[in-house]
Amino acid sequence: xxxxxxxxxxxxxxxxxxxxxxxxxxxxxxxxxxxxxxxxxxxxxxxxxxxxxxxxxxxxxxxxxxxxxxxxxxxxxxxxxxxxxxxxxxxxxxxxxxxxxxxxxxxxxxxxxxxxxxxxxxxxxxxxxxxxxxxxxxxxxxxxxxxxxxxxxxxxxxxxxxxxxxxxxxxxxxxxxxxxxxxxxxxxxxxxxxxxxxxxxxxxxxxxxxxxxxxxxxxxxxxxxxxxxxxxxxxxxxxxxxxxxxxxxxxxxxxxxxxxxxxxxxxxxxxxxxxxxxxxxxxxxxxxxxxxxxxxxxxxxxxxxxxxxx
Amino acid sequence: xxxxxxxxxxxxxxxxxxxxxxxxxxxxxxxxxxxxxxxxxxxxxxxxxxxxxxxxxxxxxxxxxxxxxxxxxxxxxxxxxxxxxxxxxxxxxxxxxxxxxxxxxxxxxxxxxxxxxxxxxxxxxxxxxxxxxxxxxxxxxxxxxxxxxxxxxxxxxxxxxxxxxxxxxxxxxxxxxxxxxxxxxxxxxxxxxxxxxxxxxxxxxxxxxxxxxxxxxxxxxxxxxxxxxxxxxxxxxxxxxxxxxxxxxxxxxxxxxxxxxxxxxxxxxxxxxxxxxxxxxx
Numbered sequence: 001x002x003x004x005x006x007x008x009x010x011x012x013x014x015x016x017x018x019x020x021x022x023x024x025x026x027x028x029x030x031x032x033x034x035x036x037x038x039x040x041x042x043x044x045x046x047x048x049x050x051x052x053x054x055x056x057x058x059x060x061x062x063x064x065x066x067x068x069x070x071x072x073x074x075x076x077x078x079x080x081x082x083x084x085x086x087x088x089x090x091x092x093x094x095x096x097x098x099x100x101x102x103x104x105x106x107x108x109x110x111x112x113x114x115x116x117x118x119x120x121x122x123x124x125x126x127x128x129x130x131x132x133x134x135x136x137x138x139x140x141x142x143x144x145x146x147x148x149x150x151x152x153x154x155x156x157x158x159x160x161x162x163x164x165x166x167x168x169x170x171x172x173x174x175x176x177x178x179x180x181x182x183x184x185x186x187x188x189x190x191x192x193x194x195x196x197x198x199x200x201x202x203x204x205x206x207x208x209x210x211x212x213x214x215x216x217x218x219x220x221x222x223x224x225x226x227x228x229x230x231x232x233x234x235x236x237x238x239x240x241x242x243x244x245x246x247x248x249x250x251x252x253x254x255x256x257x258x259x260x261x262x263x264x265x266x267x268x269x270x271x272x273x274x275x276x277x278x279x280x281x282x283x284x285x286x287x288x289x290x291x292x293x294x295x296x297x298x299x300x301x302x303x304x305x306x307x308x309x310x
Numbered sequence: 311x312x313x314x315x316x317x318x319x320x321x322x323x324x325x326x327x328x329x330x331x332x333x334x335x336x337x338x339x340x341x342x343x344x345x346x347x348x349x350x351x352x353x354x355x356x357x358x359x360x361x362x363x364x365x366x367x368x369x370x371x372x373x374x375x376x377x378x379x380x381x382x383x384x385x386x387x388x389x390x391x392x393x394x395x396x397x398x399x400x401x402x403x404x405x406x407x408x409x410x411x412x413x414x415x416x417x418x419x420x421x422x423x424x425x426x427x428x429x430x431x432x433x434x435x436x437x438x439x440x441x442x443x444x445x446x447x448x449x450x451x452x453x454x455x456x457x458x459x460x461x462x463x464x465x466x467x468x469x470x471x472x473x474x475x476x477x478x479x480x481x482x483x484x485x486x487x488x489x490x491x492x493x494x495x496x497x498x499x500x501x502x503x504x505x506x507x508x509x510x511x512x513x514x515x516x517x518x519x520x521x522x523x524x525x526x527x528x529x530x531x532x533x534x535x536x537x538x539x540x541x542x543x544x545x546x547x548x549x550x551x552x553x554x555x556x557x558x559x560x561x562x563x564x565x566x567x568x569x570x571x572x573x574x575x576x577x578x579x580x581x582x583x584x585x586x587x588x589x590x591x592x
Contacts, residue, residue: 015436022437023445030449140573142525144532144545145566148552156556237436245440248533253552263441264533267448275445282438290436 001298008294012287019283020067020276027272028059034079034270053079066276075277080269086277090259094281096166097258100250101243101285103178108185108239113232115186116193117225123198131190138187143246147180147253164255177250184246185239189232197228226300233300236293240286319510322586329582335575339568343392352382354389355540363558375560377550387565390542391572397458397543398523404462405523406516409469414504416470417477418496428474431467439464443526448535457536461526465519472515476508510587518580521573528569544569 035041035049050056054065069076075086119131154176155163166173200206201224209223251260259278266274323329351371352358361369362380369376374384416427446460480486481504489499524544530536531545532552539546544565551562 015433018433019437022442026442026445026449136574136577140521140577141570142529142573144529144548144552145570148548148555148562149566152555152559152562241438241440244438245529249529252533263444264448264535267445268535270449279438279441279445282441283436286438287436 004298005291005295008291012291015287016280016283019280020070021063023276023279024063024066027270027275028062030270034272053077066273070280075280076273078271078274080266080271080274086273089262089274090277090281093257093259093262096256097247097251097260100174100177100181100256100258101240101247103174104181104185104243104246105236105239105289107178107182108189109232111182112186112189113193113229116190117197117220117228119190120194120197120201120228121220128194131194135187135191135194138184139191141184143180143184144249144253146183147176147250150176150180151253164253166254166256173254173256177254177256180250180254181243181246185242188235188239192231192235193228196231197224200224200228203227229300230297233293233296236296237286237290240289244282244285319586323582326582326585328578329586332575332578332582335571336579339391339572339575340395343388343395346388347385347392350382350385350388352385354385354542355381357381363554363561365558366560366564374564375558377561378554378558383561383564386542386547387544387568390544390547390565391568393454393537393541393543394524394527394545394569394572397454397461397527397537398520401458401461401465401523401527402516402519404458405465405469405519406512407466408462409466410473410505410508410512412466413470413473413475414477414500414508417474418481418500418504420478420481424474424478428471431470434464435467440526440529444530444533444535447530452535452538454537457527457530461523465523465526469512469515469519472511473508476511477504480504480507514580514584514587517576517583521576521580524569524573524576544572 033055034053035046041049047056054062057065066076073087075090078084078086078089081089115131115134119128122128151163154161161172161175162170206219206224209219214223247258248260248263250256251258259281262274263278265271266278347354350373358372358376358380360380361372361376363378364372364376366373366375366383372382372384374382374387376382377386412427412431416424443460443464446463447456450456450460486499486503489503494502527536528543528545528548531543532549534546534549536545537543547565548562548569551558551560551565555562
């Protein structure tokens with residue numbers, strides 16, 4: 001198992017290299033720079049600024065310097081937030097973003113899988129149709145529509161929950177953002193679970209398990225469900241991407257001090273180091289979740305678990 | 311691909327109530343987006359100084375109300391619908407062309423070329439693509455063209471995978487062998503023999519891509535980095551509405567309802583097409 005993890009982490013290195021190179025190339029190829037302001041700076045000041053941030057050097061030299069910094073865990077200074085390093089900016093918001101992101105993913109799995117399984121077992125009946133209707137709705141209604149709608153209904157009309165804001169330790173602040181982020185993922189997970197459980201239940205080895213006289217519960221929980229969850233596990237990576245993108249919207253609408261705002265604002269300000277730091281953090285998050293998904297996959301699939309194919 | 315197969319698919323589609331409803335709704339929305347603005351007396355950036363932030367049906371002439379600046383919401387939503395539809399279709403086309411060409415070539419050539427091409431797709435797949443689209447659109451000027459190129463440039467991956475899988479099995483078929491024996495070159499075989507036979511899955515997946523692209527475009531416009539004021543898109547109308555929802559909820563409800571209806575219709579049609587063209591997958 002350790003060898004498996006090590007190998008997957010090794011595969012992540014080229015992916016991260018592509019992320020770093022691509023984001024570096026994109027930000028540098030762009031017209032405009034971090035020190036273009038409404039009022040043009042005097043040339044000497046501008047030259048000094050660019051020298052201070054290393055922007056006067058040729059692009060390949062900047063790249064080497066940046067990568068060398070990254071290897072030491074240093075994302076470099078922010079070009080716009082003077083006196084802040086990118087590491088500080090990201091570290092400031094990461095706990096909030098990570099909390100709502102992971103909570104949303106957990107909630108999505110905890111709700112989506114039972115819903116999908118229930119729909120599969122009640123195929124064609126009311127519960128099935130209800131769940132599938134909700135699933136299509138969840139896929140078609142984007143986060144940036146759900147979020148203001150939830151804020152309006154639960155925050156302004158019903159006054160059950162705070163509309164926006166954040167105080168450390170106040171859990172009610174998190175209910176609406178997490179629910180908003182989780183909803184589309186719940187829909188997708190329910191759909192996947194239903195489809196694959198229906199397929200698995202038709203498999204010969206399920207009939208074999210039934211023929212051996214195992215009770216329905218055991219057949220379902222021990223044999224069918226683990227196999228049916230494989231596509232759900234594969235979906236974890238894309239789900240993480242969806243939650244990350246959604247968090248940009250949710251953090252804005254519910255006024256949470258996460259890292260989401262840094263990406264858009266950083267790109268608008270040509271704050272190269274901040275944008276690249278954000279993209280790298282997101283990529284690492286996705287790679288880790290993909291690794292987790294691979295591990296779960298290996299654990300759920302007896303063919304891999306018993307080492308026939310690692 | 312015989313006529314029979316397509317006729318069967320069409321019959322199955324016609325029997326699918328959800329898909330037909332989706333198709334009809336799409337037709338109506340498209341017509342409204344194209345012709346609607348001509349039927350309303352207001353232009354999308356025209357300000358009615360007498361009626362600012364009126365709710366729907368309150369004032370004659372402003373059927374769906376006006377926004378904070380007194381601009382007619384119906385006209386702006388129809389314009390937004392037009393912009394969103396146009397960008398979604400164009401970006402899907404970009405994704406389609408790249409994806410089909412990439413996948414068909416990889417699948418037909420097989421071997422090391424295929425492995426290399428698909429490895430590239432795998433690496434891109436693992437990236438947080440939405441964030442690259444954000445960087446691209448911000449950095450290269452916020453406008454419709456940048457938007458559709460950026461979305462199209464990253465949207466072709468799944469299409470390439472689907473097409474490659476199909477191409478791999480198609481190339482083993484007798485008609486491809488016959489074409490090779492007949493002396494046709496690689497380009498000709500891919501274009502004339504492989505691609506036409508991929509049409510079914512390509513149509514299905516393209517139909518399911520359009521709503522995703524609509525959502526990405528609206529998402530970017532919502533964040534303020536897509537379509538810019540005074541041009542309306544469903545995304546920036548929703549962003550406007552979200553800011554005013556406490557006092558003028560209709561400003562959120564109208565464009566949001568329109569977007570949801572549009573995406574619903576595409577998803578229903580796409581699901582219906584999948585069932586009709588690929589009846590095994592049930």
